[in-house]
Amino acid sequence: MNRARILISGNFHWQAGFSQTVAAYVRAAEEVGCEIRVSAPLSRMDAEVPRHLPVEQDVRWGTHLVLMFEARQFLTADQIELAGSFPRDRRLIVDFDGHWGAGEDAAGDSASNKYSVESWRLLYSTLSDLVLQPKVSGPLPPGAEFFKCFGLPRAVSHPLELGRKRDYDLQYIGSNWCRWEPLAEVVEAAARARPPLRRLRVCGRWWEGETCPGFEDITSGEPGWLRRRGVEVHPPVPFDHVIQEMGRALISPILVSPMVTRTGLLTARLFETLASGSLPVLPAEAEFMAPVYGDDAAHLTLGADPAAVLTRLTADYEHHARIVGGVQDRLRVEYGYRRVLEDLLSFFR
Structure with a gap:
């Protein structure tokens, strides 16, 4: 061409x-x-x-x-x-x-x-x-x-470079768009982990009982529920700071809406979370994304006992940090934006 x-x-x-x-x-x-x-x-x-x-x-x-x-x-x-x-x-x-x-x-x-x-x-x-x-x-x-549509951002932080000492044990950055139940399940699992994950944060809209007009059914939650469980609730993070802010936490769950689950569609968040240097974890609703991460996704999937998985991730952080670094290296090639754009151009030939 x-x-x-x-x-x-x-x-x-x-x-x-x-x-x-x-x-x-x-x-x-x-x-x-x-x-x-x-x-x-x-x-x-x-x-x-x-x-x-x-x-x-x-x-x-x-x-x-x-x-x-x-x-x-x-x-x-x-x-x-x-x-x-x-x-x-x-x-x-x-x-x-x-x-x-x-x-x-x-x-x-x-x-x-x-x-x-x-x-x-x-x-x-x-x-x-x-x-x-x-x-x-x-x-x-x-x-x-x-x-593919999406790819791994150019700037990538290796989990070992950021180290174990973070501001938060676990956080989610994103709004409550059909994500109340998935987040609540992760928060409850964090409380059951041994030792419990206590430094928790969520950043985004509609987490404290306010709702999006016209979409009350999919943006509702229980007022005060998160704060009572020790979760800090903050406003949305500016888009160009999302990856950096994710990196302030040891663990970041990838939460998906029911539409994404039903259709099996990739989202940018899969790659943003990986690039942040936080350990990305896949709840049951997001397990269909596991093939992108490859065989190592099994180490990062919450599965039937999310509390046990969170315990394992924090207890042997360095091991899992190396696993995530390996996934980063592979996806830097397979899902780098040069490859994504080359794939797009190929459809015109």
């Missing part, structure tokens, strides 16, 4: 969604021999995005178009028509939330509830013949191809 100029269309919010992933694509583009910009005419974005990502006003600059979707169908009819100015074989869709081929109950916990499955099928079919999904569990739907 001659030097491709890829325009990305998406609903961009700098501290949410896939904006940081696209930033990683942009950084890797020169290594791969292409250019990447965000298409202003084919995107929605907040005021922060142009400060961090190259934004292109003219769609004629691009030779290829990548349309990225999470929960929202953000394109207007005029924008859909404008996207059609690219040859169809130079348009593809990255379907982060697995709308293509989904059953009626597949969303269930996101803003995508406002759109029917059929409306997603119609939209995608109008825009492209190729849909890419980061689906690692279960078969891909007809017409979809596997694409």
Whole structure:
């Protein structure tokens, strides 16, 4: 392929969604021999995005178009028509939330509830013949191809470099979006560990009884429950500080929503947690992600006795730190953003 100029269309919010992933694509583009910009005419974005990502006003600059979707169908009819100015074989869709081929109950916990499955099928079919999904569990739907989408961030801290002495024994950074029960289970397991893990923290929204308007059922929790168990509750962490803040804890669970569990989709958090230098652990709901970590995932999975696993991780921290370091080394190659971007370009050939 001659030097491709890829325009990305998406609903961009700098501290949410896939904006940081696209930033990683942009950084890797020169290594791969292409250019990447965000298409202003084919995107929605907040005021922060142009400060961090190259934004292109003219769609004629691009030779290829990548349309990225999470929960929202953000394109207007005029924008859909404008996207059609690219040859169809130079348009593809990255379907982060697995709308293509989904059953009626597949969303269930996101803003995508406002759109029917059929409306997603119609939209995608109008825009492209190729849909890419980061689906690692279960078969891909007809017409979809596997694409990693996410990768290991460039800056990686080895757990041994950070050492055993951390500010927290265990923490979770992220909002309560269908994650109350998974977090509560980990907190209870921390209390049963021997010795108990007492320095606990959660950072994010909707952990203290407040809820997201319109999504009360999936952002609710028991007021005061966490604080009564010694968990520090803090506001959200700015996006560009998430990995660094994760590294302040010895252990960080990877919590996933029911939608992610049902669809078997990768998320950026799997790689962010690994990069932080905290020991990532996979609760039962996230075990479908274990193949990405490889055989070593068995050492990092909470399984049937989470308290015993937390006890083992803290008692033999150095051993598990070396295991995590080995996973980092492997994924730096397999899931480095150069490899991710090379895979994306291969779909246009």
